[in-house]
Amino acid sequence: MLSRNDFLSPDEISQIAPRRIIELAIKGVMKEYGLSISVMLDIDEDDPELSGGTDKVFITDKGDYEPHCAFLRNHPDERVNIKCPKSDRDHFERAKREVAKDPNYSGEIYTCRGGLQDFVVPIIERANNTFIGVIFGGQKRPKEFKSAARRRLRDFIFKQQNRDLQLVPFRRLYRLFLKVDQVAEGQLEEMMETCQSIAREISDTFRFFSEQKRTEMGLKLETNCVGIIESALLQAGSEEELWLSMPIILGAMKDWLCFDWGIVLKREGSQDGKEIFRAIETIGHGFRHTPELKKELLEFSSEELERKTEVIALPQSAAGNIESFAPRNSTMWAIALARGEYGVSAILICGSVQEGSGRHEELERMVDFKSLFRLSKISALIASRRGELRALEGERKRRAELEEVERKQAETIDTLNNTLLSLTHWLNRPLIGANGILTTIRDKHRELGPERLEEAIAWAIIAIDHTALVCRGISRIFAVEGGREKFKIRREKIDAKIELQKLCSTMRIAFDESDISFNFFEFRESPDIEMDRDSFLYVFYTLIDNAIKYSDFGKEILLGCDMEGGRYTLKVKSYGEPILPVEKEKVFERFWRGRNAARGDEVGLGIGCWAAREHMRHNDGDLRLEVSSRLSIFIVYPPM
Amino acid sequence: MPRQILWIDNDRSFLKGHIMRLKMEGYLVKQITKLSDGADEIRDPNFNYDLLILDVMMSVKEEEEEEFPPSETDSGRGAGILFYRKYKNTLEAKGIKVLAFTIRSDEDIRERFREAGLPESNFMAKTEGSDTSVFLKKVEEILAERTQHR
Numbered sequence: 001m002l003s004r005n006d007f008l009s010p011d012e013i014s015q016i017a018p019r020r021i022i023e024l025a026i027k028g029v030m031k032e033y034g035l036s037i038s039v040m041l042d043i044d045e046d047d048p049e050l051s052g053g054t055d056k057v058f059i060t061d062k063g064d065y066e067p068h069c070a071f072l073r074n075h076p077d078e079r080v081n082i083k084c085p086k087s088d089r090d091h092f093e094r095a096k097r098e099v100a101k102d103p104n105y106s107g108e109i110y111t112c113r114g115g116l117q118d119f120v121v122p123i124i125e126r127a128n129n130t131f132i133g134v135i136f137g138g139q140k141r142p143k144e145f146k147s148a149a150r151r152r153l154r155d156f157i158f159k160q161q162n163r164d165l166q167l168v169p170f171r172r173l174y175r176l177f178l179k180v181d182q183v184a185e186g187q188l189e190e191m192m193e194t195c196q197s198i199a200r201e202i203s204d205t206f207r208f209f210s211e212q213k214r215t216e217m218g219l220k221l222e223t224n225c226v227g228i229i230e231s232a233l234l235q236a237g238s239e240e241e242l243w244l245s246m247p248i249i250l251g252a253m254k255d256w257l258c259f260d261w262g263i264v265l266k267r268e269g270s271q272d273g274k275e276i277f278r279a280i281e282t283i284g285h286g287f288r289h290t291p292e293l294k295k296e297l298l299e300f301s302s303e304e305l306e307r308k309t310e311v312i313a314l315p316q317s318a319a320g321n322i323e324s325f326a327p328r329n330s331t332m333w334a335i336a337l338a339r340g341e342y343g344v345s346a347i348l349i350c351g352s353v354q355e356g357s358g359r360h361e362e363l364e365r366m367v368d369f370k371s372l373f374r375l376s377k378i379s380a381l382i383a384s385r386r387g388e389l390r391a392l393e394g395e396r397k398r399r400a401e402l403e404e405v406e407r408k409q410a411e412t413i414d415t416l417n418n419t420l421l422s423l424t425h426w427l428n429r430p431l432i433g434a435n436g437i438l439t440t441i442r443d444k445h446r447e448l449g450p451e452r453l454e455e456a457i458a459w460a461i462i463a464i465d466h467t468a469l470v471c472r473g474i475s476r477i478f479a480v481e482g483g484r485e486k487f488k489i490r491r492e493k494i495d496a497k498i499e500l501q502k503l504c505s506t507m508r509i510a511f512d513e514s515d516i517s518f519n520f521f522e523f524r525e526s527p528d529i530e531m532d533r534d535s536f537l538y539v540f541y542t543l544i545d546n547a548i549k550y551s552d553f554g555k556e557i558l559l560g561c562d563m564e565g566g567r568y569t570l571k572v573k574s575y576g577e578p579i580l581p582v583e584k585e586k587v588f589e590r591f592w593r594g595r596n597a598a599r600g601d602e603v604g605l606g607i608g609c610w611a612a613r614e615h616m617r618h619n620d621g622d623l624r625l626e627v628s629s630r631l632s633i634f635i636v637y638p639p640m
Numbered sequence: 641m642p643r644q645i646l647w648i649d650n651d652r653s654f655l656k657g658h659i660m661r662l663k664m665e666g667y668l669v670k671q672i673t674k675l676s677d678g679a680d681e682i683r684d685p686n687f688n689y690d691l692l693i694l695d696v697m698m699s700v701k702e703e704e705e706e707e708f709p710p711s712e713t714d715s716g717r718g719a720g721i722l723f724y725r726k727y728k729n730t731l732e733a734k735g736i737k738v739l740a741f742t743i744r745s746d747e748d749i750r751e752r753f754r755e756a757g758l759p760e761s762n763f764m765a766k767t768e769g770s771d772t773s774v775f776l777k778k779v780e781e782i783l784a785e786r787t788q789h790r
Binding site for chain 1: 651653654655656657658660661664743766767770771772773775
């Protein structure tokens, strides 16, 4: 009869070969010496990350050893015993909730990761039971290979050294091993050997089982995964970033090469002439309890990594017994035995590419794989690829800059063309008009009476003067701006009201706008102002011209003079399309045309107001705009 | 019977010389400054002009935007082209010739009129036609063509 002493303590478990554990566990199941012990198998999940390890737990009942999700029982007669389909977290969660109701259970329940030690083990330990867990890692096996597994298992258990296993009903053993997916003949045995002497054999990791996967999924997976891996590598801007993308890389590797899990080691530097590696990341399922790697795992030298057979035994600590290494000429994966504070050894196995293995030979032929995953090559790869990317990026930027320059040039040319068109239009119209009159006079002067002749000539002169005034006004400003000429102010006294009346009269004739009236009622004062006459005429010509162009028909243009803050101001008011308050200052921007102006036929330059203000400022005055609904008021501040 | 010309151009001031010249040559000239007024004239069953002189760059008032959307008139810069396209059939049906007379002389505007169906010879830039003798000659050529086809 087995007593508790027949069973190993958690510490002892961690020291022995796994085969012994299996035997004992199986015996325990078979004999059920007052203990309910289930053999817990590591069930591969489609998405182990989601399951968080919780589906690694079996639930068994007395009559049915259907290996589904489970947890251990404290008593043979009772306990929650829920059968959960594999990967059915809901059922498992329900089981855990039921356990939580158990008054005997006072441990914490973790909902993910740690189904073993955080959930199941406390139940066991609390009742002074010993938990014996045996976890087999492995890959998912296609159903069609079950028969092959049976055959292999049969072969295995009938070996001389496995006689004890023959005591176990085959059906149960079969179920135990059912979850171990084997994909090639002989691999079950190999993995079992590893289990049996985990500490020794862990360096000769079993051949991973990607062959089947590879056959199943074909090269497409390989291409996809290599692509993912490459992308992750290339995106890494530095080695630091590379490590951050390790989960992606390793996840892809896992899918492709069917690793179960592993630890990422990072080269941290060198010490005493040796390179030191530190474990920084884990990938895959299998860890029941993963300690903080950076804190609890030690560093390993590259020599240690290269030793295929040496097992690095670490001191017992809160993290338990941890062994890790990366086989030589393999990937940077490591295998770790991780265990938490409950002292139970969970033996977790992963595979790695090992030199000499069939898989490895295949991979040897895959240059990309090798070049990607040699630690020393990664930086070089990144550097060279980054260089290429930088060059490409540089080229792209240059091209983009060139395109931008070309676009701006085209825009500038377009603007200049439009400006030229506008200028031509703007200045040509009166000249065309004048030429029209003059050529008519030339050809028809005999039929025109003297009166009409004089009127026509006067009109032509006005039209030409109109153009000349505008040309002078604008050209002065542009000449100053271009540094070609200093704005020469020729101050003279100007009777503002009289000059404005003359100007309006001339403009009415020139523009033939009979429905616009000029109202001087608001000229309360009639000051003499001193400024450049050309500037004065240009400024008011522009303001009145705008008012005529954009006023509503039948409206007045009001001209006024006022006192504001102790100085005279001259105003030009008109009613027309509203100018928005936000546009008040924009009006004085060069080439800006208001919405109402832009709608008109006048493909104007949009420089009139700007030039007018420049004139005023050159004369030590100013010009601004006030708006209110449809009323626009241009306020001219003559020089003081 | 004197020839009648409808002149759609919102520039009233600088066409003095040309209108004066046409009138002195015996033409009856009616100037319209709004597109919508021009459209009304053309839609009038009693429309009986011999020639339509059509400006291109004309403002489109807000109330005219439904018939002459700014997007189609290029905010007024091509209002005359849209007007021509809209009423081309009506004008042709009535045997009325069109002279596009515009400040614009660029190839783009000429091409657009050609595409709209206006013969090349019925386009004149105002700079070309600033001399009213030259302008008059163009008008007479177009009207002569009309007479031949009647």
